Amino acid sequence: MGEDIKISVIIKTYNEQAGIAKTITSIRDNLSNYSHEIIVADSLSSDDTQAIALEHGAKVATLVNGDERCCGVGHQLGYLHAQGEFLLLMDGDMELAPGFIEQGIAYLDTHRDYAGVAGMVEMDDAQSYEFKSRKQRIHKIYPVGDTSHLGGGGLYRRSAIEKIGYLTNRNLHAYEEAELGMRLKHAGYKLHRLAVPYFSHTSYDMSSIELMKYRWRSGYLFASGELLKSAWGKPHFKDALLVVKNEAVFTLYLFLVAISILTFHIKIISIALLPLVAFFALKAIKNRSFRDALQSVVNLSVFSAGLIRGLSCRLKDPNQAPDNRLIKGEQQ
Template sequence: MTVSVVIKTLNEEKNIARTIEFALAALPEGQGEVIIADSGSRDRTVTIASGYPVQIVQITAPARPSCGLGPQLGYQYAQHEYVCLIDGDMDLDPEFLPEAIAFLDRHPRTAGVTGHVQEMMLDNLEYTRRVQRNAPENRIGSIDRMNGGGLYRRRAIEDIGYMTDRNLHGYEEFDLGIRLRDGGWKLHRLDRRFVSHYGHSINSYRLLVRRWKSKYLFGIGEVLRAATGKPYFHRMLRELPELRLWAVVWAWIVISLVIMLALPGLLLPLGVVVGIFCAVVVLMSFRKRSFSLGLYTVVAWFFHAVALPVGYFRPRRNPRSWIESRPVGEPDEESSAQPDNATEPHLVDPGRASG
């Protein structure tokens, strides 16, 4: 039983060599393949990766980068029974794959297994500080999604039609998880390390703007749109509590507009609206024990809430369609041709979809 390790990349020249070396070393008994699924890097990512015994595939027009595109891009070229997803700034633990494969062998209805993502934070130009994600969805045992990647059973992905939705700029792991669970499959987190993640720090407000420009914030609306009309739609509403928060924020926005229109003059309604905003900031500052964190939290609420309808009404492409791409090193004119396995049920002709 062999593994296809898919490394998602977009401008990862600083980390890609180390990531590839760890992935190659982690292949059980050296068997399997490593696929670089590149979403159009403009730095030296592809050049560096070309020096290793890996397959490199890169998107071509009209495909556009998104969080959901990278995993699907790698999956459509993967050849083996198990598919392991990691990012281009992650080091795959050398002992993870054998243990994960053994777990899947013992649990035939489990579609995927992952472990802990060990964060390596940059401190004084060195990665020295280590923290572990503690979000509820990262608990040990049965989980609803595999944030950060993991090892998937190919048969389970074929059962639900495709791996990740190319239209999603966020929440692609949740979307994959809920589709698998709706199909009767399970996901599991082992109490062991899966990868070390070499992230980077950035000013919080700059990060908000960056996530808006990259369309990452649109992901919540996009995943809501993708689930509309599906059997698991109401289940998704229950499992994404942030949707309720954004609904409250939108109610706040509507009430503020009503106040501005209903009260006489300008100063009085403006004062009421600003007063409500300040009161909420004070409350959150008390809860966060920091005024700057309290203010940032409230500002971030508005960014996310406004992004939701923008994401929901974005046009969608058929998530089952072949992602326009080519293996690096082959002529461009061959890039639009689909390989023989493109006729499998989970890969269909490119085309537009309304939902």
């Protein structure tokens, strides 16, 4: 570990040329009182993300093989080259909020049994169904106080990560923070979300259907199955099952509906479809929108298909480093 580096900031990116400069600038503005390094962990972007990052004084750790791309590989890639006592995890479309670092460091310094902290999240006004739904539930997704995981990134104690072997699972196309939280929990650590702003976030500017297509192509929707498969036989399997319980329950339900249809018995089929009709009705009443209710059913169906697809994915050893290279700009 580098004795002169207090904080290693790891920014996960893939084609983030529109926001990476703002992300790096917000970090520089808020870490001026701490010795730090900024590592852009890039999944082989095809735009100018890497060049912009280097121009702004960051190091770039990049994948060599584009087939390795996934959410879990990004921060792990940066961790391989990090030297700081603390690890600050961010994405290339985020801006660090003033004051978080000071309070985060102070909390971890006085609570040695905590492995990491995060803060409150601010989201923009994206119009897709998923992001509107997420914004409605933002306090449930990012609850203040002790929590099972730090969704959206956080400030972690490096020594805790070294104890559990790796930072984020290179196999996961999502849920990487949840899986990290599970492993830390079973290693005896706690996590906490402070009642202070952590970052502001820019959402995808896509329609609901476009976003769903993009997430299927990128493998994001396979993550629930990947999480269950990677956790099988490990102490945190039950925790993993709870994280993806909605997809798991709906997948099981769809399986039962399929069996009922094969009976060719109208009464049995009707009974099997009743929970789906009730779910649709409750969603329509709650959101005052038949369209949103239909979108919710479609989303669950696609996520269930993704779970099945994820279970068939071949997993790599998360402790083994992906092929990568480190690029340093002229300022370093």
